[in-house]
Amino acid sequence: MHFALAGTAKKITGERVLEVKDVHAGYGNLKILRGVNMTVPTGGIVTLLGGNGTGKSTLLKAVSGLIPLMEGTVLFDGVDISNLKPHERMRLGLVQVTQAKEAYPAMTVEENLVLGAYTRRDREGTKADLERVYEFFPVLRERRKQMSGTLSGGEVQMLVIGRGLMASPKMLMLDEPSAALAPKVVLEIFANINRIAKSGVTMLVVEQNVRMALILAQYGYIIRDGVIMMEGEADHLISDPAVKESFLGGSVADTSKALRN
Amino acid sequence: MGFDYNSLLAFIIFGVTIGVVYGIVALGISLIYSGLDIVHFAHGEMYMFGAFFGLVLAHNVGLPYPVALIGAMVLTALLGMAVERVFYRRLTRAGGGYTVAGMGMIICGFGMSVALVNVAYFIWGAEAEPFRANLDYIPRLQFSGDIEVPESYVLTAIISVVLMAGLHYFLRHTKTGLAVRAVAHNKDIAYLMGINVPLMISLIFGLACGLAAAAGVLIGPMQSVQVEMGYLMLMKAFAAAVVGGFGSLPGAILGGIMVGVFENLGAAYISPSHKDIYAFLLLILVLMFKPSGLLGIEAKVKA
Numbered sequence: 001m002h003f004a005l006a007g008t009a010k011k012i013t014g015e016r017v018l019e020v021k022d023v024h025a026g027y028g029n030l031k032i033l034r035g036v037n038m039t040v041p042t043g044g045i046v047t048l049l050g051g052n053g054t055g056k057s058t059l060l061k062a063v064s065g066l067i068p069l070m071e072g073t074v075l076f077d078g079v080d081i082s083n084l085k086p087h088e089r090m091r092l093g094l095v096q097v098t099q100a101k102e103a104y105p106a107m108t109v110e111e112n113l114v115l116g117a118y119t120r121r122d123r124e125g126t127k128a129d130l131e132r133v134y135e136f137f138p139v140l141r142e143r144r145k146q147m148s149g150t151l152s153g154g155e156v157q158m159l160v161i162g163r164g165l166m167a168s169p170k171m172l173m174l175d176e177p178s179a180a181l182a183p184k185v186v187l188e189i190f191a192n193i194n195r196i197a198k199s200g201v202t203m204l205v206v207e208q209n210v211r212m213a214l215i216l217a218q219y220g221y222i223i224r225d226g227v228i229m230m231e232g233e234a235d236h237l238i239s240d241p242a243v244k245e246s247f248l249g250g251s252v253a254d255t256s257k258a259l260r261n
Numbered sequence: 262m263g264f265d266y267n268s269l270l271a272f273i274i275f276g277v278t279i280g281v282v283y284g285i286v287a288l289g290i291s292l293i294y295s296g297l298d299i300v301h302f303a304h305g306e307m308y309m310f311g312a313f314f315g316l317v318l319a320h321n322v323g324l325p326y327p328v329a330l331i332g333a334m335v336l337t338a339l340l341g342m343a344v345e346r347v348f349y350r351r352l353t354r355a356g357g358g359y360t361v362a363g364m365g366m367i368i369c370g371f372g373m374s375v376a377l378v379n380v381a382y383f384i385w386g387a388e389a390e391p392f393r394a395n396l397d398y399i400p401r402l403q404f405s406g407d408i409e410v411p412e413s414y415v416l417t418a419i420i421s422v423v424l425m426a427g428l429h430y431f432l433r434h435t436k437t438g439l440a441v442r443a444v445a446h447n448k449d450i451a452y453l454m455g456i457n458v459p460l461m462i463s464l465i466f467g468l469a470c471g472l473a474a475a476a477g478v479l480i481g482p483m484q485s486v487q488v489e490m491g492y493l494m495l496m497k498a499f500a501a502a503v504v505g506g507f508g509s510l511p512g513a514i515l516g517g518i519m520v521g522v523f524e525n526l527g528a529a530y531i532s533p534s535h536k537d538i539y540a541f542l543l544l545i546l547v548l549m550f551k552p553s554g555l556l557g558i559e560a561k562v563k564a
Contacts, residue, residue, distance in 0.1 A: 064452075064453055065452075066449055066452065066453075085452070085457075085459075086449075086452035086453055086458075087452055087453075087454075087455045087456055087457050087458065090452075090453060090454065090455040091455055095453070096453045098449075098450055098453065102447060102450050104442075104443065104446055104447075104450075106442075106446070107442075111439075115439065115443060115454060116454060118436070118439075118440065118454050118455050118456060119454075119455035163454075167454070167455065
């Protein structure tokens, strides 16, 4: 189920954790996704990129089950989950980490984290994972008894990622982890995402911050108008002129070093 | 020319007791609002059905009053959960959940209210029934001077406190209560954390209706039980919920107590014949100075 990623070799390995096949979905009569195909291999970091209104959030909701599929299927670890409710999908190990502002402000840091383990019955394992989360994010340990409403933006983002980890996921889907955060904080969070992926959790990172996301990930999908416009190995996408023109401006050299810890 | 402090105390005591009952109904309304994002306009009928169930269990079946109370709470909770599952939930099918169903829910609530009242008419007829409860084992309380608090009021006060403590314990110290709080705050995130949201919604609804039923059974011996009693209670409980801050649970209790006391004081010192108006007078006053209610919370961010 989990195996560690060897170094940062940007090679995609065999087995697939998530397969999105020809998915059409939307809200009521409004169709947003018009035939999306996407694959996330086990143990990798895949990024889904696009601007506002391109369908990123809709795709995430379709994969987690918050909206029903109009057409197509979603397979998780080989199992067809297209008709499962969100809490059922989550219990299979598919965990979505929502945006930072969606922590529970009226609960303490520790209560939020423990809530992430809501579906688990193993108290020893849960305690061990709580320790692991505190090791990834020492600042959360410092603030464990504080109301999460008092945390800074970066700390809340770490909290919701930690909460996702508490569910002992096979795969984590992160919804714009860099949103509304200062660049230095984003660096720290992305470095953490890298470490978490190395510890064996497959990651799908939805992002608007194209540059950082393509440095972090091995493979990338670019979505626009409800379909996948481009896909490819991250280092190819970064140097692709079409991508460069629409999304990136300037050089990407320096940021890569900081992520390599 | 002494001001009669004894009477004032009496009015306040009565006001608080009745106010806590308003608060319990308001609790249900706020619970449903924070959990399901809807204003339940048929909640007064849950209160009414609770009173009738209690009446039937106590008089016809012959159960002792406390047992009839519990029985009525359970039956009404089941009724409420059935209504939610069969009718209200259908409105959310179009996708988007209860929040989007919005206007449809309000109208459905009104319709359900009318439907329930007519079902009650059909079963029990239009006459007011006195609720004779054997409360001999409850002491009357004597306060300074000649204030005597009848047993029904004492029992009401005790049971109300028990109910509120129970709800508080459930919400703060049990895993299911944590799930309910999570669902009330944001349904999508709760879903993503593995919480069975539809089940929690049913539970929230059942809880709220059970509370309304308890209020009905508690009020029963003080007034009589009549098929239309829900309408006025809904108005006052709604006012109480808004006064305390709509969606806030402590606010519901506080609002209820304030309505009860204000009502009694108004009836005593201003005019008894317009007793029912004071609740709304209070509502207007509070909203003028604090539009979000006394303990009102900021508008939630809806996912």
